[in-house]
Amino acid sequence: MPHRHFARALARLLVTALLGGAVAAQTAAPAVTVESTSPAAVLRLAETAARALTELVEWLGPLPVQSITVVDLPWAASTPGKASPGTVATRFRWITPVRDLSAERSLIAELARQFWIAPVTDATAPFHEALVIYTATRAIHRVLEGRHFAAPRYVGGFVSMPVRSLMLSHNPAGRGAPLGEFDEVLHPGDAAWRFASAADGSPARRASVALRTLERMIGWPAMQQALAAVRERAAGSPISPEFFAAVVAEQRGVPLQWFVRDLVRSRDRIDYAVGTVTSSGSNGAIRTAIGIERLGAGVFSGTDRPRDDEPARTIPVMVRFADGSETRAFIDGRDQRSDILIESGSPAATVAVDPDEMVLVDANRMNNGWVADAPSDPVGRRLIASWMVWLQHVILTCTALA
Amino acid sequence: MTHPTQSAARAAAQGLGLALRAPGLLLSVLAVTVIGAAPFVMAVEGPVMDSLAVQPPVSSLAPSEVDPEWWQEFQRHASGLAATFAPMILGFAAPLESVSALLDGTRRPLAMMAPVAVSALLWAFLWGGVLHRFFSGAGSPRAFMAAGARHFRGMLAITAMAAAVSVGLYLTVHAWLFGVVYDSIASRVPSERDAFLARVILYLVFGALLVTSNAVFSFARIQVVSGQRHVLFAVAAAWALVRRELSSVLALYVIFLVIFGAAMTAYGAAELLGGARIGGWRAVAIGQAFVLFRLFLRLAFSAAQVNFATSVAPLPPAPDHASTPPA
Numbered sequence: 001m002p003h004r005h006f007a008r009a010l011a012r013l014l015v016t017a018l019l020g021g022a023v024a025a026q027t028a029a030p031a032v033t034v035e036s037t038s039p040a041a042v043l044r045l046a047e048t049a050a051r052a053l054t055e056l057v058e059w060l061g062p063l064p065v066q067s068i069t070v071v072d073l074p075w076a077a078s079t080p081g082k083a084s085p086g087t088v089a090t091r092f093r094w095i096t097p098v099r100d101l102s103a104e105r106s107l108i109a110e111l112a113r114q115f116w117i118a119p120v121t122d123a124t125a126p127f128h129e130a131l132v133i134y135t136a137t138r139a140i141h142r143v144l145e146g147r148h149f150a151a152p153r154y155v156g157g158f159v160s161m162p163v164r165s166l167m168l169s170h171n172p173a174g175r176g177a178p179l180g181e182f183d184e185v186l187h188p189g190d191a192a193w194r195f196a197s198a199a200d201g202s203p204a205r206r207a208s209v210a211l212r213t214l215e216r217m218i219g220w221p222a223m224q225q226a227l228a229a230v231r232e233r234a235a236g237s238p239i240s241p242e243f244f245a246a247v248v249a250e251q252r253g254v255p256l257q258w259f260v261r262d263l264v265r266s267r268d269r270i271d272y273a274v275g276t277v278t279s280s281g282s283n284g285a286i287r288t289a290i291g292i293e294r295l296g297a298g299v300f301s302g303t304d305r306p307r308d309d310e311p312a313r314t315i316p317v318m319v320r321f322a323d324g325s326e327t328r329a330f331i332d333g334r335d336q337r338s339d340i341l342i343e344s345g346s347p348a349a350t351v352a353v354d355p356d357e358m359v360l361v362d363a364n365r366m367n368n369g370w371v372a373d374a375p376s377d378p379v380g381r382r383l384i385a386s387w388m389v390w391l392q393h394v395i396l397t398c399t400a401l402a
Numbered sequence: 403m404t405h406p407t408q409s410a411a412r413a414a415a416q417g418l419g420l421a422l423r424a425p426g427l428l429l430s431v432l433a434v435t436v437i438g439a440a441p442f443v444m445a446v447e448g449p450v451m452d453s454l455a456v457q458p459p460v461s462s463l464a465p466s467e468v469d470p471e472w473w474q475e476f477q478r479h480a481s482g483l484a485a486t487f488a489p490m491i492l493g494f495a496a497p498l499e500s501v502s503a504l505l506d507g508t509r510r511p512l513a514m515m516a517p518v519a520v521s522a523l524l525w526a527f528l529w530g531g532v533l534h535r536f537f538s539g540a541g542s543p544r545a546f547m548a549a550g551a552r553h554f555r556g557m558l559a560i561t562a563m564a565a566a567v568s569v570g571l572y573l574t575v576h577a578w579l580f581g582v583v584y585d586s587i588a589s590r591v592p593s594e595r596d597a598f599l600a601r602v603i604l605y606l607v608f609g610a611l612l613v614t615s616n617a618v619f620s621f622a623r624i625q626v627v628s629g630q631r632h633v634l635f636a637v638a639a640a641w642a643l644v645r646r647e648l649s650s651v652l653a654l655y656v657i658f659l660v661i662f663g664a665a666m667t668a669y670g671a672a673e674l675l676g677g678a679r680i681g682g683w684r685a686v687a688i689g690q691a692f693v694l695f696r697l698f699l700r701l702a703f704s705a706a707q708v709n710f711a712t713s714v715a716p717l718p719p720a721p722d723h724a725s726t727p728p729a
Contacts (some may be wrong), residue, residue: 073593089422094594097674150470150489154502155581158598161498161670163489165467165681180471366479369456377454379468383491384450384682389445389689390491392435393500394514395521396696401504401612402522402565 016103027110029053030061030086036072041092043071048104052111052143060115060135061228064236067112070107083119089269097161100151105140112136115231116195116239124238125196130207131239133198134229136185137208141169165237172379174361207241210263216304216358226251241265258301263361269296272315272353273367275337279347288348290340292317292331295367300333300359307334318355322346322372333359348372409713410653417706420536427535427546429527431697436525442483442517449484450476466649466679468492482513493685494673497666497692505605507576522565524716526552526558529704533627536705537712558628559633564619570613579604613655617644620704624711649716654710658703665695 032049034042049070057063065086080347087109092103120128140148150166155161161361168180187198196204215223226248230239233247241264245256262270275291302314313330317338320326323346331338331353342348351370354362362368421428457472473489480487490499502508510518530553531546538545580601587600621640622633630636644651669692672683 049425065405075592075597076589127710130441151497152488152490152499154495154498154597156506156601158594158601159498159502162497163492164673164677165492165685166473166489168470181472184445225472247607350456352641364479366453369452371452371455375451376457377451378446380454382686383468383487384443384447385683385686386491386493386496386689387446387487388436388439389518389686389693390486390496390499391439391442392690392693393497393696394503394510395435395517396693396700397437397500397504398518399521399525400700401568401616 025306029057030063030065031067032070033067034070034072036070036092037074038072038092040096041072043087044104045072045090045092045107046100048107048143049111052139055142056112056115056135057140059139059224059227060231063114065114066380068111080331085114088114092199093158093160095159097160097162099147099149099164100160101144101148102151102160102184104144105148105182108140108143109136109182109185112139117204118234118238120195120235120238124240126203127207127241128195128239129198130264131227132195133185133204134211136180137212140182140185141180145169203264206267206361207264210259213263213358213360214248214259216255216356216360218248222248222252222376255304257304262299262301266298268298269363270298270300270359270361271296271363271367272300272333272359273364274351274353274370277348277351277370277372284345286344286347288319288342288344290317290342290348290351291317292338292340292353294333294336296363298361298363300361302333307332311335315354315359318350318352319348320350322349409710410650410657413654413706413710414657414702415712416709417536417702417704418564420705420709421702424535424701426539427532427541427697427702428694428701430543430546431532431701434524434528435521435693435697438521439517441520446480446484446487449480450487482511483517485511486514486724493681493689494670496689497696501666504609505609507572507580522561523558526561527554529557529623530554530627532701532704533624533708536708537624537627556631556636557623560619560622560626560637563633564615566614567594567619571608571615575611576608578669579608610652613652614644617651617655620707621711622665624687637667643711647710650710650714654703654706658699658706662696662699665692665699 025329029050030053032046034046034049036042036045048066053063066334067086069087071087071089073089077089077091088107090103090107090110093100096103097156109132113132115135116128116131118128138176138232146167146169148168149162149164150168151160151162151200154161168182186205189202190197194204196202198204211223226244229251230244230247234243241260245260248258248259271294273293273295275293277288277290279288281287300315301312303312305312311332312334314333315331317329317331317340318326319329319340319342321344325346327342327344329340329342331340349372353368354365357365417441434529453476454472457469477485477488490496503510527550529550531550534549534553535541535546540546584601584604588597591597591600618640621643622636625636625639630639669688672688
């Protein structure tokens with residue numbers, strides 16, 4: 001229809017002139033052109049694309065293209081996500097409140113993919129996909145930090161209702177790579193345009209979590225330098241996890257074979273859990289015995305030193321006592337069971353394996369903690385009350401039908 | 403001859419007035435709803451509190467905010483009722499999700515069968531007392547309890563039949579409308595807005611079937627309270643009434659659906675515009691108040707149906723069996 005073509009052309013002109021050109025002049029980021037019939041979509045997508053590209057270029061180095069065209073797919077076109085060099089396809093839904101940034105999340109994911117487009121082999125495809133998932137997730141957290149919320153869709157998926165009390169990227173200081181994952185990055189998991197499947201339990205998903213675990217260990221500055229170096233050295237050729245680990249090892253002067261062997265290549269489930277906690281004694285002389293168990297066959301070594309040497313202090317265990325004091329012990333992640341004995345003035349109240357959430361490859365973190373008597377958390381009380389209200393709504397709706 | 407809309411509007415107004423004059427009944431029904439939900443709340447509380455107790459605190463969160471990373475992790479490993487612990491429980495999302503699930507026929511986790519079954523049993527008892535109250539005007543707690551006990555079996559049978567019909571409709575008509583029919587339309591329309599419009603029309607088609615089924619079984623309950631001992635005869639009489647007065651019955655439903663829709667819109671708008679001011683415990687209080695409002699509408703609707711049924715086909719006065727022991 002003529003008015004749609006006119007709107008697209010106008011949007012293209014405006015955005016290229018106002019945003020793309022300016023961005024290209026200030027940084028090495030490509031210029032951005034947005035094709036959409038919705039003026040709101042043009043502004044939002046252009047602004048996000050410019051910011052995301054600036055950030056990603058700063059992290060990973062320049063893209064081989066001079067401009068990026070963002071296409072807001074029309075209704076009934078195939079699902080967004082597909083990316084070819086210089087073009088990304090996204091979808092800006094009809095009912096999209098200002099706090100629903102799912103279109104932006106989808107766009108950032110596709111822009112991140114631009115940086116890893118390369119011919120891949122069967123052996124390197126999952127790691128390539130993992131690099132996309134990892135950088136896309138990180139870029140979303142960074143670019144949309146403090147302003148994007150969970151926005152479930154209702155009524156056939158047409159009505160979006162952002163949940164203001166559930167901000168998705170709140171930047172907790174000092175915690176390293178954010179834990180949160182995004183549907184816009186991971187779904188559809190088996191799309192043909194992915195380098196490899198990103199479905200639950202796939203090698204690519206495991207490798208992406210391994211990358212986040214590594215970031216939590218070595219920090220973002222080191223990780224960012226490694227990613228940029230890997231991309232530069234690969235120069236468009238396939239990137240294997242061994243190549244990536246070699247670059248990181250070279251930069252840090254520490255071998256990282258365990259990273260590839262335990263976290264990326266292994267399919268074994270990694271799961272650490274608090275097994276037993278017993279406190280005995282009295283009169284201020286309490287002995288607390290803690291048993292930490294490795295439930296899965298998978299291992300988080302954290303080192304390439306042989307186990308026969310002195311145990312590696314790879315996974316911290318935090319113990320908080322009833323008097324409020326706290327201490328930390330360390331276990332070797334290769335051990336099937338680790339026993340910790342602590343003498344203190346009061347019995348243990350809380351025990352947590354990996355309390356700083358470093359070992360993100362741990363398949364079940366819900367068994368990482370033990371509490372003598374769970375305190376009534378104020379946030380928990382409010383959530384439980386909210387759940388009760390929701391349950392009443394469900395009951396009222398269901399009983400209206402019967 | 404009275405216009406269908408007029409008789410429906412009069413019944414609706416009378417129903418709203420009767421419900422307004424029964425605050426004790428409303429609070430009692432609320433108490434039963436809360437008590438019915440309480441055991442399941444306790445089942446969910448343990449896993450949530452245990453999980454939060456070993457969670458590292460996040461200092462950058464505002465008091466009304468929840469750590470999304472904890473939530474994502476909790477959801478990944480939760481099972482049973484705890485698996486329903488999702489962002490949809492917060493604020494306006496709670497009623498929106500329940501209405502959306504009704505429209506889309508969203509399948510609930512199997513664990514939800516327990517609270518729904520308990521509530522169905524409780525309401526099978528409550529219906530007898532509530533309808534007796536509006537039918538006879540007897541407002542004493544003793545009369546309420548006696549009527550609830552006396553009509554429990556009949557109400558339970560009607561609830562079972564209504565549930566079976568609803569499930570049947572969802573498994574057949576809903577599956578066809580929102581499967582083959584909707585997919586075919588959605589792939590042909592040029593815009594998302596048109597697809598939404600098509601979906602709304604299909605909601606109306608399916609909603610009309612649900613309303614008809616609901617009307618038959620609601621009026622059957624009134625028949626039982628008015629003295630009809632055989633449930634099947636009560637359903638047959640209700641079916642005849644709905645067929646005879648279809649336009650008035652539909653008008654009555656439309657009136658109450660419009661009231662409910664307006665309240666939902668106001669709630670949603672308030673949450674969108676109110677921002678952080680209606681977060682935290684305030685959001686919980688507003689949510690509970692909205693549950694109270696839904697219960698009020700349910701009582702008012704029941705009263706309106708009783709009024710309507712007695713106005714179009716005078717029923718025999720309900721014998722007051724308050725002094726007789728429950729059957």
